[in-house]
Amino acid sequence: MEGPVPIQDTVPTDTEPSNTVKLLHLVFLSTSWGMQIWVTFVAGFVMSSHLPRHTFGLIQRKLFPYYFHISSACAFFNLTLFAMYHPSELLSDEQTTQIIVLFVCVAASVLNTQWFGQVTSDVVADMHLIERSHGLGQEVGLLSSKSRSQLRASNPSYRQLSQQFHLYHALSLLCNLCCIACNGWSLYYLAAHLSAL
Numbered sequence: 001m002e003g004p005v006p007i008q009d010t011v012p013t014d015t016e017p018s019n020t021v022k023l024l025h026l027v028f029l030s031t032s033w034g035m036q037i038w039v040t041f042v043a044g045f046v047m048s049s050h051l052p053r054h055t056f057g058l059i060q061r062k063l064f065p066y067y068f069h070i071s072s073a074c075a076f077f078n079l080t081l082f083a084m085y086h087p088s089e090l091l092s093d094e095q096t097t098q099i100i101v102l103f104v105c106v107a108a109s110v111l112n113t114q115w116f117g118q119v120t121s122d123v124v125a126d127m128h129l130i131e132r133s134h135g136l137g138q139e140v141g142l143l144s145s146k147s148r149s150q151l152r153a154s155n156p157s158y159r160q161l162s163q164q165f166h167l168y169h170a171l172s173l174l175c176n177l178c179c180i181a182c183n184g185w186s187l188y189y190l191a192a193h194l195s196a197l
Contacts, residue, residue, distance in 0.1 A: 017085045025081045029190070032074035033183035039067055040176060054128050054137035061121045068113035071179060075106040078186065098189050105182035108175040116172035123165045130158045 017025075047056050079102040086095050131137045136147050152159045 015085060017081070021081060021085070025078060026190070028074040028077045028081070029183060029186055032071050032078070033180070033187060035067065036071065036176065036180045036183065039063075040180065049141045052138045052140055054132070057124050057128055061124060064117050064121060065113075068109070068117045072106070072109040072113045075102070075109045075179065075182075078102055079106050094189070098186065101182045101185050101189075105179050105186075108178040108182070112172055112175040112179075116168050116175055120165065120168040120172050123161055123168060127158065127161045127165060130155065130161070 044060075047059060051059070079099070082102055083099060086099070091099065128137060131148070131151065134147075134151055136151065139147070148162075152162050
């Protein structure tokens with residue numbers, strides 16, 4: 001005669017994700033971080049120094065919604081995948097930090113997607129209308145800063161738009177840099193846990 005069946009332990013365990021899940025996590029993280037590095041430190045500087053300002057602004061307004069949405073989706077999927085395989089009851093301090101970093105990345109990315117990036121693009125479009133009416137916008141690079149300074153001094157609505165642009169562009173840039181830092185931290189976390197290359 002067999003004795004009573006032991007009760008199964010109901011505490012969740014830290015299960016090992018499949019190679020497919022690991023690959024997805026790496027793809028989302030590397031796609032997001034690589035895109036952020038390229039857009040922030042390469043593409044923006046090259047385009048702004050070689051294209052007329054209004055052309056540069058138009059390209060930014062068309063590309064940035066995609067950039068922000070892809071960044072947000074990648075951040076969300078990274079957080080979701082990591083959290084699925086790291087139950088809160090079993091989190092180490094290092095894993096808790098990683099969850100916080102991934103959450104901050106999602107929050108900053110969504111703020112940029114839903115608010116700062118969109119407002120910045122809208123303000124730039126309004127500024128371009130005023131600049132076009134004054135024959136500005138086809139200058140390349142920083143050559144036009146004197147003309148725009150004169151326009152800011154003489155046109156109160158352009159001055160207000162310029163102030164809004166600087167504020168929202170700075171907030172958008174801070175969110176973007178925050179995401180780059182979070183993704184860099186996450187890459188470091190993953191590299192520190194690799195057993196081999």
